[in-house]
Amino acid sequence: METGMTSVPGTTIAIYDSPHQFEPLLPQKRLDELVAKTRAVFEKAHELRGALCPPAREALRELVREMNSYYSNRIEGQSTHPANVSKALKRDFSDDPEIAQRQRIAVAHIEAERELEALHLTEAQALRSDFLLRAHRSLYGRLSAEDRTTSEGRIVEPGRIREADVSVGRHHAPAFASLPKFLARMDQVYGQAQGVDNVLTMIAAAHHRTVWTHPFLDGNGRAARLQTHTALSRLSGGLWSVNRGLARNRDRYYERLSNADMPRHGDLDGRGNLSEKMLWEWCDYFIDLCEDQVSFMARMFDVGGLRDRVKALVLVRSQSAEFRDYRTEAVLPLLHVLLSGSVSRGDFSQMTGLGERAARKIISQLLRDGLLVSQSHRAELRIGFPLDALNILFPNLYPEAAAANID
Structure with missing residues (x-):
């Protein structure tokens, strides 16, 4: 199921079998540079969360979940159009078996992410190997055996550590019998994450070493990204997507991961078997990516530009016959709902300044289009972010949603 990674099970090859072979698990030099960048990410993430009212945060969080699923599956070469993902969430699946399978995988990712976020774990708890196994199980346990079958005909067992030796591209993954030792060593280091200064470095390094270890027969990338997202969730609030940044330049993502696989470059390159310099560069790249994503989202919610x-x-x-009930009088109440929170239908109508009948028409149109959402006819109106409005509301946030669906 995972593309971009070639597994060759059942062969005897000279591979890693002792945890000292994947040291260092954290860079030891130039940490002040990583700390400064990490603090900047924390500041921007805090500002973004403070800029959004609770209903807008929840609407954005749901959109980001769809994006996370789309981009994680795109990294694996198994994405389907965002419109198909949105339909699948309403249990509207394609008649095309391949598209329907990709829809089911996308929904499984979204539901798994929602379940894992609800655990409200600390970064240290989310970086433990037992959580990684849970993330894999949460995703693949939602899929049928058919949807969990790889192109080689192997069925991926949810949350089960692999029982075969594999080669991943040019990298020989650790011997399957030694995996518990590698995972235990990762727990000793990454399971201690705390504070602000080193947490993003911990999350970044754990992501690489998890993918390097290749604990599962298949699904390592997806499980690692679910773990990374959950470890970031206390910081991000689910309001920005690392997967978006990784997928926007998939080749660079894989290149940086591969570089951090390199052996030590001489005596000045740390004391472990693998390159500390390349691990530092991976962590630096990852933290820059976090900063880019949170900064982009903050710009999208700048009040002036949003208005x-x-x-x-x-x-x-x-101006379109398709949206004949849109009127400029809807701008003010829409902004109020977006920036200040939910309102009653009566208050929304009053803010339009229109008569009752005209205001009702606007509300009905906005509800049909998903810009407003409400749990019932009497419940308050909240903001929604429908896919077909994103290209204007949040340009370049999710450009694939505005592209023609050629699946």
């Missing part, structure tokens, strides 16, 4: 884009969306749609 202009809401106006543009309403104006563009008001």
Whole structure:
């Protein structure tokens, strides 16, 4: 099921069998540079969370879950169009068996992520190997045996450590019999993550060493990204996506992972078997990626720019027969719901300044289109972020959603 990684099970090859062979698990030099970048990410993430009202945070969190699923599966070469993912969440599956399978995998990822986030774990708890196994089980346990069958005909068992030796590209993964020792060593180091200064370095290094260890027969990348997302969730609040950054340049992601596989480059390159310099560069790349993603999302929710884009969306749609009930009077109440929180239908109507009938038409249209959501006819109105509005509301956030669906 995973592409970009070639597994050759059942062969006897000279591979790693002792945890000292994948040391260092953390870089030891130039830590001040990583700390400074980490603090900047924390500051921006805190500002972003403070800028959004609770209903907007929840709406964005749901959108980011869909993005995480799409981008993680895209990294593996198994994505389907975002519109298909959105349909699958409503149990609307394609008649094409391949598309339907990819829809089921996407939904399984979203549901697994929601379950794992709800555990409210610390970074240290999320970086432990028992959680990694749970992440793998949470994802693949939602899929049928058919959907868990690899192109080689092997069935992936949810949460089960592999029982065969594998080669991943040019990298010989640790002997399967030695995996418990490697995972235990990772727990000793990454299971101690705490504080602000080193947490992103811990998460980054754990991501690499997890993929390097290749604990499962298949699904290592997906499970590692679920673990990484969960470890970041206390910081991110689920409001920005590392998967988006990784997928936007998949080749660079794999290149950086591969570079950190390198053996030590002489006596000045740390004291472990693997290159400390390359591990540092991977961590630096990962922290930069976090900063880029949180900064991008913060720009999207800048009040001035957001006001202009809401106006543009309403104006563009008001010129279309398809959206005949859009009127510029909807801009102010829409902004209020987006920035301040949910409101009653009566209050929304009053903010339009229109008569009752015209205001009802606007509300009905916005509910049909998903810009407003409500649990019942009497419940308050909350903001929604439908896929077909993202190209105007949040340009370049999720450009694939606006592309033609050619699946």
